[in-house]
Structures are given as structure tokens and as C-alpha cells.
């Protein structure tokens with residue numbers, strides 16, 4: 001089980017989602033992907049996409065308008 | 076699987092939109108230990124719009140995100156806690172309620188449901204393929220800039236569809252609107268309609284619905300179907316914005332609360348649901364007008380309701396249902412003279428028993444909620460007797476000898 005960080009700071013939609021989808025595909029089941037974002041638009045689709053895809057998701061607001069989207073790959 | 080961590084709060088609010096944040100502001104200000112759980116962006120659906128022009132207090136209209144950030148900041152100022160995850164299940168029937176997420180179980184005295192709605196989709200062929208940034212969007216504000224000088228499609232003719240469509244004309248070179256109704260008929264307000272019809276960048280496809288979405292990786296074409304003629308019409312579009320209404324986020328509550336046919340939660344005017352200590356507010360409620368202003372009204376009522384419910388629970392447990400003495404709880408009504416006139420006699424009896432009996436009064440004219448905790452059918456001139464904090468008997472016999480005899484038998 002490894003933890004991978006993906007820096008999407010400064011990137012607007014749809015870039016964070018596309019990058020996260022690619023990265024998650026490379027990981028193994030049980031791995032954790034942490035996507036760092038600071039565009040609120042990504043907060044509307046990234047967690048929702050990952051949940052719909054069946055993964056476990058939690059988000060942490062690490063600063064004002066800056067988030068870590070934590071995705072545990074389950075399948 | 077790892078064990079879930081348990082945490083305790085006074086109030087857990089499910090959903091961080093306008094109604095949940097308002098409830099949080101009231102709870103936080105009342106010094107209740109409050110948690111808001113939000114699965115997406117704090118601010119809810121209002122963050123999907125570029126202009127909120129009808130929320131009082133902001134005459135130079137602002138974006139939904141700006142307005143909601145102010146709500147968020149205000150709640151933080153009052154010490155409200157936030158957790159960004161989705162609520163998976165709830166158990167609400169007991170006095171201590173449980174709200175479960177992926178890692179935690181949150182225990183609380185009050186649950187406020189403020190889970191709002193999510194955009195309805197068309198259900199057309201291939202729609203799923205293009206959700207999540209592949210060409211179908213529900214948020215003009217989010218995706219307008221990416222469509223500069225492009226052709227976009229809007230589905231719907233309500234206020235959101237037409238107002239967001241007009242906003243999109245500031246970026247896109249063309250906005251094609253699919254309207255289900257006959258030529259010239261729209262669901263939006265008349266002002267928006269007149270402006271939209273006069274907007275040279277807007278084009279309307281009357282009597283149409285989406286038949287399918289087509290494209291390789293991304294959306295390229297929307298195939299419309301004319302409801303009158305059955306003819307198909309291919310529209311080349313870079314993004315399709317759907318504004319055809321909203322569905323309530325109420326699935327996780329359906330086994331515990333009564334929902335309307337459409338899935339909305341019914342409450343009374345105090346935002347109370349059928350379960351004591353569970354409130355619902357905002358767009359998730361069955362109500363006439365779903366707007367930020369009404370979400371704020373609902374949220375404030377739910378927040379104050381939560382505070383009162385918790386205070387009353389404590390009073391009920393510590394005072395009315397005290398364990399130290401034999402308890403005599405007298406139900407009366409302030410506007411019912413006969414029931415009021417018995418009160419001095421009861422106080423006399425309490426005195427006669429010196430320190431062994433504790434008398435409490437409940438005035439049902441003030442509200443039934445305390446009385447309902449004992450027995451929801453009780454009427455004025457009922458006496459409940461308790462021992463060790465448990466109701467032993469209830470009686471409408473208010474003659475002095477009968478009461479004295481009952482008390483003696485309990486001591």
C-alpha cells in the first residue's frame with residue numbers, strides 16, 4: 001500500500017480530474033492518491049467522480065481555498 | 076477493515092449549502108458543539124451560479140461562490156467544525172443519533188438534514204459517457220471560460236436554464252437552447268424570456284428533447300428529437316449544459332423518514348421531521364420556493380429548534396425526571412382555569428411530604444413537546460408519578476386523598 005501525491009495546484013477544470021483519472025489507473029488496489037487542488041471547480045467533480053467510480057474519498061481543507069482530495073483505490 | 080473512530084457532537088448537520096451553513100451559524104452562536112459534513116464544495120448548489128441578484132443585502136450582485144464563502148467564514152467564526160466527506164448512513168431513532176462516514180461514526184443529540192438537491196439528468200443515450208468534464212455540465216460558472224468562442228447547448232427553459240444560458244453568451248459564440256415546449260413557450264420568468272429571445276447569440280430548438288449524445292473521448296454532437304414530428308436534429312456542440320431541475324439527496328434517509336413521492340422530506344413549520352431531534356431544512360424539504368433566501372430562513376429555524384430541543388432534553392432528564400425523590404408531574408394548561416386552580420393544593424401536598432416528593436409542572440399551553448415525552452395523548456389535569464426517574468403511573472384522579480394515597484404507596 002503506497003501513498004502518492006498529485007500536485008494540481010494552479011490548475012483549472014478539467015485538468016485536475018483528467019490527471020487524477022490517469023494517475024489512479026496506474027495505482028494498485030489499496031493505494032492512496034492525494035490530489036492537491038486550489039480551484040473550487042475541481043471540488044465539484046473530482047470527489048463525486050471518484051465516489052461514483054466506487055472508491056473511498058475524503059477531503060481535507062488544508063488552507064483557505066486549498067484542498068487535499070484523498071482517494072483510496074478500492075477496485 | 077479498520078475500526079471507525081467515534082466522535083461526539085451536540086449537532087451534526089448533513090450538507091454545507093446555504094441552509095446547512097445558516098443552521099450551523101445559529102448552532103455555533105448558541106455555543107453548541109457543531110459539525111457540518113459536506114461531500115463536495117462547501118456552499119452547495121448556489122456555487123453553481125455566477126450571479127445571485129435576489130439575495131437581500133447584496134445590491135451589487137455577487138457570484139454564488141462569493142456569497143457562500145461569506146456564509147462559510149461566518150460559521151467558522153462561531154467555532155463550527157467542518158468535515159469534507161460523504162455521509163453513508165444514519166441511525167436517528169434513539170436519543171443519541173449516529174451519522175456514519177467512511178472513517179468515522181459521529182454521535183450527536185440532534186441531526187439537521189440539509190442535503191439539498193443534485194441536478195437531474197436527461198437519461199438520454201450515452202449520457203454517462205460524457206459526465207464529469209467530458210462535455211456535459213451542470214455549472215455554467217465553472218465551465219463558461221473554457222467555452223470561449225465555442226458553440227454550446229443548453230437543455231431546459233426554466234429560470235436556471237435561461238439565466239445561465241444568457242451568462243454563457245458572454246463567452247460562447249453561440250448558445251443553442253433545447254426547449255420541450257411549443258415555439259415561444261418557456262418555464263422561466265417573463266423578463267428572462269424577453270431578454271433571451273432578443274439575444275442574438277441565442278438560438279432555440281422548440282418541441283425538442285435530447286435523444287442521444289455522441290462523440291469519441293469528448294462530447295461532439297447532441298442529437299435532439301422533435302416531439303411533434305419525431306425528426307432527429309444533430310447539433311454540433313462543445314459542451315452541453317443541462318438545467319432540467321433537481322433531485323433531492325434523500326436516499327440515505329428513506330428507511331427512517333417519510334418522504335414525498337418525489338423524495339422530499341416533509342417537516343412542520345419548525346423544520347421538525349417525524350423523529351424527535353431530527354430537523355430538515357432547505358431544498359431537501361417539500362416546499363413552495365427553493366432559493367437561497369428561503370434556505371436561510373429554514374436553516375435559522377432548524378438551528379434554533381436544535382438549541383431548544385437540546386435544552387429541553389436536559390431539563391426533562393435532570394429536572395422533570397429527577398431520580399432523587401418520588402416525582403409528581405402535573406400537566407396543566409395556562410388558559411384552562413380548572414387545571415390551574417389545582418396547583419396550590421398540589422404544592423401543599425409536596426410540602427406535607429417534606430423532602431420526599433418533588434413536584435413539577437408542565438404547561439401544555441406553552442407547547443406539547445415536554446408533555447409528549449411522557450405521553451403524547453395526555454391532557455390537562457393529568458398527574459404522572461415517577462420513582463428513580465421512571466414513570467410508574469399516570470392518573471387523572473386529582474382528588475387530594477387519592478394523590479396522598481398514591482404517593483404513600485410509592486415511598
Ligand SMILES: Cc1cc2nc3c(=O)[nH]c(=O)nc-3n(C[C@H](O)[C@H](O)[C@H](O)COP(=O)(O)OP(=O)(O)OC[C@H]3O[C@@H](n4cnc5c(N)ncnc54)[C@H](O)[C@@H]3O)c2cc1C
Nearest residue numbers: 090092093094114119120121124162191192357358366367
Ligand atoms: C444554476 C443555479 C442557479 C441558481 N440561482 C439562484 C439565485 O439566483 N438565487 C437564489 O436564491 N437561488 C438560486 N439557486 C437555488 C439555490 O442554489 C438553492 O436554493 C440553495 O442552494 C439551497 O440550499 P440548500 O442548503 O438547501 O441545498 P444545497 O445548496 O443543494 O446544499 C446541499 C449540500 O449537501 C451536500 N450533501 C448532500 N448529500 C450529502 C451527503 N450524503 N453527505 C455529505 N454532504 C451531502 C451537497 O453536496 C450540497 O453541497 C440556483 C441554483 C442553481 C443550480
